Amino acid sequence: MRTQRLTIALVCLALAGSACSASVDSGTEVARERQTDGAADTTATPDTGPPSTHPAVSEITTTIATTTTTLAPTTTTTEPPPEYYDPACVVEVEPFDSLRLIADQFDDETVNVVALRAENDLPTADLDAGQALDVCVGNGLNDLTGEQRTDPDAEIVSAAVRQNVELQQLKLNKLFEGFGTPALLIDGVSGPVTRQRLCALRLSLGLPASTADMAAGSAEEKMLLEATELLVPQTSATASTRWILIDRTCQIMFAGSGGGELAYVFPTSTGSEGYETRLQERSSAFRFDPAVASGGWHNSTDFPVAIDNPLNGNMYRPLYFDGGQAIHGANNVPTSPQSKGCARLRVEHQDALVNWLNLGEAQVPIWSEKQIAVTVNVQGEYQG
Helix, strand or coil: CHHHHHHHHHHHHHHHHHHHHHHHHHHHHHHHHHHHCCCCCCCCCCCCCCCCCCCCHHHHHHHHHHHHHCCCCCCCCCCCCCCCCCHHHEEECCCCCCHHHHHCCCCCCCCCHHHHHHHCCCCCCCCCCCCEEECCCCCCECCCCCCECCCCCHHHHHHHHHHHHHHHHHHHHHHHCCCCCCCCCCCCCCCHHHHHHHHHHHHHHCCCCCCCCCCCCCHHHHHHHHCCCCCCCCCHHHHCCEEEEEECCCCEEEEEECCCEEEEEEECECECCCCCCCCEEEEECCEECCCHHHCCEECCCCCCCCCCCHHHCCEEEEEEEECCEEEEEECCCCCCCCECCCEEEEHHHHHHHHHHCCCCCCCCCECCHHHHCCEEEEECCCCC
16 A cells, blocks of 8 residues: 555656646747747747656656565564473463363373462462463472472462362352251361261262362362252152151261252261161151240250250250150250260251241140151261
8 A cells, every 4th residue: 555655646746747847848949939030039048958858657656666576574583382391291371271170181180279289389279371380290390391399388288278178168058058058167177067068968979978078189079069959869768758868977967858859958966886876767757846845955864964965955856766866956066976866956957857847836746657757767877
């Protein structure tokens, strides 16, 4: 475009010059005519030679085109790609990548968020596009440079572990929300309450019950993070119209209807050593005591308050399913077995369970399996 404008401008200039030249030539011809007539004219323009000429327009455009095509082309230089000690161990971060997305590309469970942060000395999990990551963890080398890698800083590893546990806690709270389960404190500490919730989650996912920590980047952690809802555990309990499942490994209680509807998930504390809550297979609950006269608190005949843990408050609105063993409310519900055979719930959780069974308005003890209409399963072994 710039070449075309320059050409047009020069053409116009050439035409303008030709017009001026024509006027001078005309004036010269007039002077010659006057001299031919013999009239004295001292102002006539002297004949200085032939009229001046200008190059043709085509010659101008040819010259411009020739000049334009001989301009030196613009050149760009590219930097050579970075050289790594072991390219097979290096991943360059793409836009919107995260450590978790990168870790998920590997089948090796040792390549996880915590390990990648430690391997690359990352103080946070934030990444920049184009950033290079050493993904061969634990080989003692910085695979970007080939230098020997020292042990990762303990503070970095600790921060990475806390952040990963926080991620698990957030997901657990989301999945258990709406089932009466108390929300976990998001503190990055995998304590007994978090491990109890992880155990319940494993039951829901059909995994073996365990109160162990959930390793970062593990297959089961991936299942946790990809889960969209809490599922009913796979158990014979769900063959009943209404059922309760107590798991002694997790110290957790599920309650629901039929095979697919989950109503509640409550933390519980079952019988301690020597007083274990007995295993059950769809045992019908046969007795409910509202204990209206004493505000809902029933004092056990075999284990009264003086013998049982005073913090327990003894038995709040007990629901019996095997002899003297019952599900009841208590003021103390630890994450380990500490009762004298019963399954304890928090007082507010026992109220919720009783109301779900339509027993909340009872004023006298009920001795009727048909009216209570719920079965109880007890499974698992406490692992300590």
